[in-house]
Amino acid sequence: MDLAWWFVAGVGHLGICAVAFNQAHATSFPRRWRKMSEKILGGITLIFGIYLIWQLIALATLRFWPVVQNNIANRIYLPLCLVSGLYFIVRWFYRKWRYRRPAQVISRTVSKRDIQKELGKSLYHGATARLFNAIPGNEAHMIASEQLTFRVADLPKSLEGLKICHLSDYHLTGQLDRSYFEQITNTANEFNPDLILITGDLIDEADCLDWIDEVYGSLSARHGVFYVLGNHDRRIKNEALLRERLDASGLVGVAGNWHTVQIDGATIAITGNELPWYPHAAGLKRFEESSAGVAGNGANNDVLKILLSHSPDQFNWARDYQFDLMLAGHTHGGQIQLPIIGPIVAPSKFGILYASGTFVIDKMLMHVSRGISGDKCIRINCPPEVGLITLTGDS
Ligand SMILES: [Fe+2]
Incomplete structure (x- = not known):
């Protein structure tokens, strides 16, 4: 079960980063700002992954909820990732189920x-x-x-x-x-x-x-x-x-x-x-x-x-x-x-x-x-x- 929580939270984290990337690149902001946003989002994705691995090693556990309870940052961000991940997964299935090639x-x-x-x-x-x-x-x-x-x-x-x-x-x-x-x-x-x-x-x-x-x-x-x-x-x-x-x-x-x-x-x-x-x-x-x-x-x-x-x-x-x-x-x-x-x-x-x-x-x-x-x-x-x-x- 814990692996499922980690998977959904991971989807949520990547989804949040992807949404931020898509929105930044849909604007007419100067190119250097958009390029900077790419680097920041790439950095956040990488740092988050390293941070989680460090948490798992430090707590010597693969269990999801003990890691959530470990500190205030985890208590806020991991549930946010979980909810976002559920949303992205449900939306993906819904779109797949609804999609029909236009009759035209x-x-x-x-x-x-x-x-x-x-x-x-x-x-x-x-x-x-x-x-x-x-x-x-x-x-x-x-x-x-x-x-x-x-x-x-x-x-x-x-x-x-x-x-x-x-x-x-x-x-x-x-x-x-x-x-x-x-x-x-x-x-x-x-x-x-x-x-x-x-x-x-x-x-x-x-x-x-x-x-x-x-x-x-x-x-x-x-x-x-x-x-x-x-x-x-x-x-x-x-x-x-x-x-x-x-x-x-x-x-x-x-x-x-x-x-x-x-x-x-x-x-x-x-x-x-x-x-x-x-x-x-x-x-x-x-x-x-x-x-x-x-x-x-x-x-x-x-x-x-x-x-x-x-x-x-x-x-x-x-x-x-x-x-x-x-x-x-x-x-x-x-x-x-x-x-x-x-x-x-x-x-x-x-x-x-x-x-x-x-x-x-x-x-x-x-x-x-x-x-x-x-x-x-x-x-x-x-x-x-x-x-x-x-x-x-x-x-
Ligand atoms: Fe293009």
Whole structure:
């Protein structure tokens, strides 16, 4: 029985640390504060473990309650861990029991490729990245082509079969070789998509600005490549320069403005939200009231409204705008997904709830990509995602 108490308390302690991490990383606080919070939380986790081992040795017991009674700190913190652990365990089972794939997702196929193997060379640069490469099961150099078919109510007839390639979170840092990202581009182009939509965290390091033409400028879609920025893009201090370089490569920035695509009488209205890191979407008019909508498209019922948002947390913002589809990234699927348990951390106010996958929010479909890379080249059971979403109105 005592082992069960220790297990639940351990879950509670790790859960409290994970919640604090997720909340800190869901904010727009400066990066150095968030990095400091990582170190503090990592330290607390480690120190707590060492402290408990010391307590068990000092008291020469594995029994839970005698350790609780030993001092005031234990009397407060261990019961707190116990209650939290029970809460996290019950919540985990409840979510597993309640989860159903949305009925609007009518098919999903995934195929994985090992790009490092295909290219026959190490794709990792720098000591840390090479260390990650040595971890068994690291999938950071894989590509998972994720092909999804979504049913959209009242989809305009001329948009039947619309193919959207969704890419997110490239995190160009130089730790992963450029040739890996060129393979991402090739994979996306082979989908022969109508649209390519990128949901932020395009580039982390200024040294990679020269990669933009090759990596992003080579993306090809019938009706354009659209993007929003994410929190890591703020590492490029000159926002105007970054947007200029992306625009010069043929990408279209949609943060805080509506962009329309006409296909056989139907309108696709695309906009972007980079909140809370960039303010452009604040105060955005609804499409029907915007200049693009007033110009004639707003009165047309044949409008498909799509939101690109870096963070899935913006779904509440999206509610008022009545989007048909919201695409997001940022959470990376948690990057490490434990067998059975799943992800532990995700930088979201909602923790791991929207770490990756497809969700229905009112009538809106939201797809959260696992993303392509990260500032740390480690992915376990969470391969980089190159998404192809095909829309159908068929019921
Ligand atoms: Fe990211």
